[in-house]
Structure formats: structure tokens, C-alpha cells
Amino acid sequence: MCVTAVESRPAGVLGTSPGHRPFGARVMAFVALTKPRIIELLLITTVPVMFLAEQGVPSLWLVLATCFGGYLSAGGANALNMYIDRDIDALMDRTSQRPLVTGMVSPRECLAFGITLGVVSTLFFGLLVNWLSAALALGALLFYVVVYTMLLKRRTAQNIVWGGIAGCMPVLIGWSAVRNEVSWAAVILFLVIFFWTPPHYWPLSMKVKDDYARVGVPMLPVVAGNKAVARQIVLYSWVMVAVSLLLTPLGYTGWFYTSVALLAGGWWLWEAHALSARAKAGITGAKLKEMRLFHWSITYVSLLFVAVAVDPFLR
DSSP states (O other), X not given: OOOOOOOOOOTTTTSOOGGGOOHHHHHHHHXXXXXXXXXXXXXXXXXXXXXXXXXXXXXXXXXHHHHHHXXXXXXXXXXXHHHHTHHHHTTOGGGXXXXXXXXXXXXXXHHHHHXXXXXXXXXXXXXXXXXXXXXXXXXXXXXXXXXXXXXXTTTOTTHHXXXXXXXXXXXXXXXXXXXXXXXXXXXXXXXXXXXXXXXXHHHHHHHTHHHHHHTTOOOHHHHSOHHHHHHHHHHXXXXXXXXXXXXXXXXXXXXXXXXXHHHHHHHHHHHHHHHHHHHHTTOOGGGGOHHHHHHHHHHHHHHHHHHHHHGGGXX
């Protein structure tokens, strides 16, 4: 599905002139370009994998270096995403206060900032962690910016499915930072995040689908009804939970991780099926309660990866 370009006011028209942009506010605007809240979620999946790869406590220096390098890389990708999407961000309620829209940061500054972070993060990883991690981080940045933002986001309802691959890469980066290789354990956790991403994001998309429809972005809830979206959420949820349980029979985790994966996964499936039942009943608006699953999805991935980190100490 192809969409046409949208008309929008130029980014920055909501802001003030350069002479009226306080230094402190400008600093916070550049921080906002990196989307710190999203990066927190990425680090939740990076650090526990390092514990699993080490089968114990990894070097504190290595953990800090990997986290900082990951922040720089993901921050650069997010800044470049905002640069590319500045036209539609100006029209969407949920993005109307982003730094490029308000004029706190100019498009040229954002572009330079994003490229600089990408270059610095790659060199930082290569010189202080290892070059495999550097390559994986650079690959994640390019995939998010080029494949997701530029090629998929405005063209297909499968955007978040395949674009979500970039968000899976921190798992591989965390493992490679410790082992300087990628193993099946890392691949399995990569797949957990891959199948987690759509049912994590689609409930939010259901909530704000009018925003996406206004700017012509074909998120699944925009082009399909709630019943169809909920059915896809249930399908991906079952695959995600099944994949999460593969670590134990392959010998990478023990009883603790398995218990958490079963309990958290069971609750996830309960919420997913409940959302599907409400959608099938034709419930809309606040009573659909789609954000229940969105909020639980963050708790789920946090619990699962904490279990990944704790499990080596209980075996």
C-alpha cells in the first residue's frame, strides 16, 4: 500500500526565534531527540543478556560501555527518525511537542546531531567494546532509519513488524559485547522481541489511530478493523510466549526463568484474548481498554529479562 505525501506546516513554526531559545531548554530538547524513554526499554533487554552470556556478573566497565554506546547509537537513530518525520510530527497530537515541531531545534541541527551520534557510537563500540558489537549497532541504526522510517512506515501496514527488527538488535549487541559472537540463546531472545513488538505497539496504535490516519501512515489499526488487529495480536502473542520457552530445553536457562516466562506469558495471553473478546463484541472507545495490554507489555518484557539476568545465579 502506497501513500501520498501529506501537507503540513513547516517544522518549527510553533517555536520562537533562535534568540529566544534558553540554553537549558535547548539542552533538554537535544536530549529529547534521543527519545530517552524508548532507550530505557532497549537497555532493559541489553544488560540482562550480558549476565546470561557471562553466566554471572559481567565486567561493570563493559556493561557501562555497552549501555553508553547503545544510548548513543539508538539516540542517533531516533534523532534521524525525527528529522525524516518532522512533516507528519507537526500534524499528530502525540508528536506535536517534539523539538523540531516547536522550533527548539532546527532540522539542520537535528540532522547533524543524529549523524554525529551514529558515527561516535560506532567508533565507541569498536574501540572500547568490540567491532562485532559496533557493526550490529550500526546495522540497527541504519535499519531503523532507512528500512523502517524511510521505506516501510508510510507504505505498508507491516511497518512495525519488520521495522521492529531494529529494536531486537540490543539483544545481539549485549551478547556479542561479552562473547564477541552471537549464539542461539541470543537469537531466541532476538525472536522474543521480534514477536513482542507488534502486539506491544498495535494496542497503542489502536488508541491513536486517528493521528496516523490524519497523516496517511498505514498502521494496522488504520487499515484494518479492531477485530482483525486483535486477532493478529493474539497470534503474535502465542508465538512470542512459545519462543520464550525455548531457552530452557536448549540448556540456556533453568527453573526460575521458565517459571517467570510461564506466569508472565500466561497473563499476557489472558490480556490478549480479553482484548480480542472485547473487539469481537464490537466494543470501542475507552471500554475497549486496549492500553491495558500496552502497559502490561512493558511489564512483561521487564520481568522476562530480569529473569534472564537472575537465572544464572539460581542454577
